[in-house]
Amino acid sequence: MSGLGWFLVAAVAEAQVPVLEISGANFRPMPLAVAAPQAQDPKAKVKAAEFDVTLLFDLSASGIFQVLDRKSFLADRNEGVTASSINFARWANVGADGLVKTELSSEGDLLRADLHFFTVGTGKEQFKLTHSTPERDVRKLAHILADGVYRGLTREPGPFQSHLAYVRKTAQGKEVYVSDWDGKNGQVMNSGGPNVLNVLPALLPDGSGVAFTTYRTGKPMIFVQRFGSPAAPLVKSDHMATGIAFSPDGKRIAYSLASAESTQIWVAQADGSGPKQLTDTPYFINTSPSWAPDGKRIAFVSNQGGSPQIYVMNTDGSGVRRLTFQGNYNQTPDWSPRGDLIAFTARDERRAFDLFTVNVDTGKITRLTQDQGDNEEPAFSPNGRLIIFSSGRTGTSRLFVMSSDGSNQLPLPMESGTYSTPDWGR
Amino acid sequence: MATAEAQIHPAVQRSLLVGYRLPLRRFLIGSVIGHVALFGAISAATYFQLGPRIDLNQQPIKASLVRLGKPPDPKLLPRIQPQQEAQKPPEPEPRKPEQPKAVAPTPEPKAVSIGPTPKKPPEQSPADRRKQLLTALNRTSRSTGSKTAQQIEEMEGQLDGDPNGDSATQEGERYYGLLKAQVQRNYDVSQTIPEQERLHLKARVIVLIGRTGEVLKVQLASSSGNTLFDGSVLAAVKKASPFAPPPDHLRDALQRRGIALEFRP
Numbered sequence: 001m002s003g004l005g006w007f008l009v010a011a012v013a014e015a016q017v018p019v020l021e022i023s024g025a026n027f028r029p030m031p032l033a034v035a036a037p038q039a040q041d042p043k044a045k046v047k048a049a050e051f052d053v054t055l056l057f058d059l060s061a062s063g064i065f066q067v068l069d070r071k072s073f074l075a076d077r078n079e080g081v082t083a084s085s086i087n088f089a090r091w092a093n094v095g096a097d098g099l100v101k102t103e104l105s106s107e108g109d110l111l112r113a114d115l116h117f118f119t120v121g122t123g124k125e126q127f128k129l130t131h132s133t134p135e136r137d138v139r140k141l142a143h144i145l146a147d148g149v150y151r152g153l154t155r156e157p158g159p160f161q162s163h164l165a166y167v168r169k170t171a172q173g174k175e176v177y178v179s180d181w182d183g184k185n186g187q188v189m190n191s192g193g194p195n196v197l198n199v200l201p202a203l204l205p206d207g208s209g210v211a212f213t214t215y216r217t218g219k220p221m222i223f224v225q226r227f228g229s230p231a232a233p234l235v236k237s238d239h240m241a242t243g244i245a246f247s248p249d250g251k252r253i254a255y256s257l258a259s260a261e262s263t264q265i266w267v268a269q270a271d272g273s274g275p276k277q278l279t280d281t282p283y284f285i286n287t288s289p290s291w292a293p294d295g296k297r298i299a300f301v302s303n304q305g306g307s308p309q310i311y312v313m314n315t316d317g318s319g320v321r322r323l324t325f326q327g328n329y330n331q332t333p334d335w336s337p338r339g340d341l342i343a344f345t346a347r348d349e350r351r352a353f354d355l356f357t358v359n360v361d362t363g364k365i366t367r368l369t370q371d372q373g374d375n376e377e378p379a380f381s382p383n384g385r386l387i388i389f390s391s392g393r394t395g396t397s398r399l400f401v402m403s404s405d406g407s408n409q410l411p412l413p414m415e416s417g418t419y420s421t422p423d424w425g426r
Numbered sequence: 427m428a429t430a431e432a433q434i435h436p437a438v439q440r441s442l443l444v445g446y447r448l449p450l451r452r453f454l455i456g457s458v459i460g461h462v463a464l465f466g467a468i469s470a471a472t473y474f475q476l477g478p479r480i481d482l483n484q485q486p487i488k489a490s491l492v493r494l495g496k497p498p499d500p501k502l503l504p505r506i507q508p509q510q511e512a513q514k515p516p517e518p519e520p521r522k523p524e525q526p527k528a529v530a531p532t533p534e535p536k537a538v539s540i541g542p543t544p545k546k547p548p549e550q551s552p553a554d555r556r557k558q559l560l561t562a563l564n565r566t567s568r569s570t571g572s573k574t575a576q577q578i579e580e581m582e583g584q585l586d587g588d589p590n591g592d593s594a595t596q597e598g599e600r601y602y603g604l605l606k607a608q609v610q611r612n613y614d615v616s617q618t619i620p621e622q623e624r625l626h627l628k629a630r631v632i633v634l635i636g637r638t639g640e641v642l643k644v645q646l647a648s649s650s651g652n653t654l655f656d657g658s659v660l661a662a663v664k665k666a667s668p669f670a671p672p673p674d675h676l677r678d679a680l681q682r683r684g685i686a687l688e689f690r691p
Contacts (some may be wrong), residue, residue, distance in 0.1 A: 016683060017632065017679075017683045017684055017685055017686045018602065018685055018686065019630075019685075019686040019687075019688055020602055020605070020606045020609075020685060020686070020687050020688070021688045021690070022606060022609055022610055022613060022662075022687055022688065022689050022690070023689070023690045023691065024610060024613070025613050025614070025615040025658070025689075025691045026613060026614045026615065027615050027616070027617045027619075027691075028614050028615070028616065028617055029616075029617050030616040030617060030618050030654075063617075064616075064617045064618045065618070097616060097657070098616075098618075119653055119654060119657060121657030121658075121660070121661055122653055122656075122657050124653065126653065153618035153619075153620075153654075154618055154619075154620050155620040155622075155623075156620065325500075325501070326500070326501055326502060326503050326504070327501075327502070327503040328501075346503055348502070348503045348505075349502055349503070354503075356503065356504075365503065365504055366504070367503065367504050367505060367506050370505060370506045406506075
């Protein structure tokens with residue numbers, strides 16, 4: 001029976017057939033085959049490997065794909081990039097539900113990429129992305145296309161063109177770096193001279209620079225440095241200033257000021273003017289502020305209940321509420337840009353540092369890491385789907401990325417070194 | 427008499443040697459009635475089985491004592507339990523190739539060529555076919571932990587059955603229940619589908635099932651509008667097949683009109 005005939009019969013009979021309702025789908029990362037890019041000319045061929053490794057890592061870390069190991073299949077190099085030239089049955093046999101094929105070509109000083117995304121089950125091209133960048137920006141080209149794939153499927157912005165700030169320990173002290181989201185292309189910021197500690201970086205929300213805590217004058221101070229400009233003091237105070245956080249709109253800052261007897265949280269305008277004290281608990285420590293995505297609340301750490309715990313308050317200092325009641329050493333909160341969760345570091349009863357999230361509304365705590373060394377300092381991606389954190393699981397402190405539910409933990413492809421306190425911004 | 431009793435000396439009145447007129451008859455009658463009533467009540471209770479009924483066909487209940495664990499300290503941070511770890515998405519199994527592998531056997535890693543398709547798939551022998559069906563039957567029975575497909579076959583039409591008996595209906599419901607469970611186990615949907623879209627997705631599939639439980643045809647009767655979701659529900663039916671052979675009274679209907687499966691996330 002022809003397809004149309006069968007369909008008509010089915011339509012007539014449909015009213016009579018029993019109907020079974022099926023729900024409760026198992027949502028799983030899409031098994032994705034990413035074919036090696038096909039270079040169209042010698043200049044593109046030189047850049048193909050770097051493009052390939054960058055795109056592969058982005059898609060692998062995205063949390064929505066399970067990128068298939070290329071060793072599990074041997075791609076036919078002569079297979080084209082159009083739906084009609086692809087043998088989808090063979091891709092289905094290796095377990096792929098999605099297929100990415102890319103062509104790279106040179107256009108003068110530009111490198112052009114044409115990415116095709118196919119749904120293996122239907123054998124159709126779901127979308128095509130084309131972009132060009134200067135040849136030297138081949139990594140950026142891969143990040144742009146990875147974001148395009150992410151958005152093409154989820155309708156959400158991808159995090160792969162965003163930036164990371166972190167601290168790298170060197171022989172000269174601790175220096176602040178700003179890099180691509182995956183830790184590559186790192187630029188060191190003004191260190192203030194040898195043997196100076198620079199810690200706790202925070203990217204400016206407009207992406208124009210970074211603020212950080214520095215010990216260049218002996219006591220901790222907060223400096224800001226925009227790209228192409230020297231570092232300058234941002235918070236002017238006689239007290240010790242640490243741990244800056246920018247409000248999501250970039251108009252205000254929150255930080256801690258420590259005196260001899262207590263540490264309190266302050267807010268000010270983004271240029272440091274108009275400081276205002278928010279917490280007022282003498283003899284206690286209030287620190288590590290993190291803004292809610294709506295800019296109306298701040299999460300922070302306080303020991304006013306006897307041990308360091310996560311609290312939230314309004315940005316005028318009212319409505320202080322303790323959020324965590326489990327564990328006795330909870331710190332470094334980071335409020336998800338999606339608003340629902342706060343990630344934090346906790347030392348558990350085995351004295352291991354691990355990462356958790358707490359639901360802001362319900363207070364439910366979920367563990368993200370376990371039994372893999374010390375894991376600290378979580379930082380949400382701008383879309384709230386991923387978390388970068390530092391982990392000592394390999395012996396030295398390295399940066400890792402995982403999905404916000406703790407799955408798919410991968411080390412960032414950075415050169416060897418000791419890294420800590422990541423901040424993930426635009 | 428009352429005058430004579432009244433004249434008895436008090437000391438004599440207390441003597442056990444003196445006979446008295448007591449209400450013995452009334453006492454005896456009351457006692458007999460009471461005992462009869464009690465006996466009757468016990469007999470009635472036994473007759474109407476007010477006590478626990480003992481079912482002689484009751485299967486033995488296996489019980490084992492387990493250690494009552496220490497309750498978790500509410501002040502401690504949660505730990506990831508092994509069961510939770512097991513719930514994480516497993517590595518998807520590569521689908522069973524429809525054609526024979528066209529690669530030389532290499533030890534590690536196992537590679538599948540994405541090359542030209544081999545010309546013709548091999549014919550299935552009757553023995554292979556029987557084995558495939560038996561596998562499907564076993565899968566169905568394992569999935570529910572209830573009666574085996576063989577038992578379902580045996581239950582079709584009892585010699586001493588009642589013409590108005592509804593066992594066929596029950597049997598059909600059981601078959602549909604097994605079919606639904608089998609599809610549901612293979613109902614994997616891509617995480618790439620946007621969350622806001624998931625609320626509105628609905629796809630209907632018509633499946634024609636042959637006499638031996640094989641899927642004769644699966645067709646999308648109503649698309650969800652999302653090709654990924656449509657692909658997932660079609661794949662769920664294909665991965666779940668073959669099903670158990672349908673009961674007699676459903677065979678023709680399932681073969682000609684099929685069954686509609688309505689999928690929501």
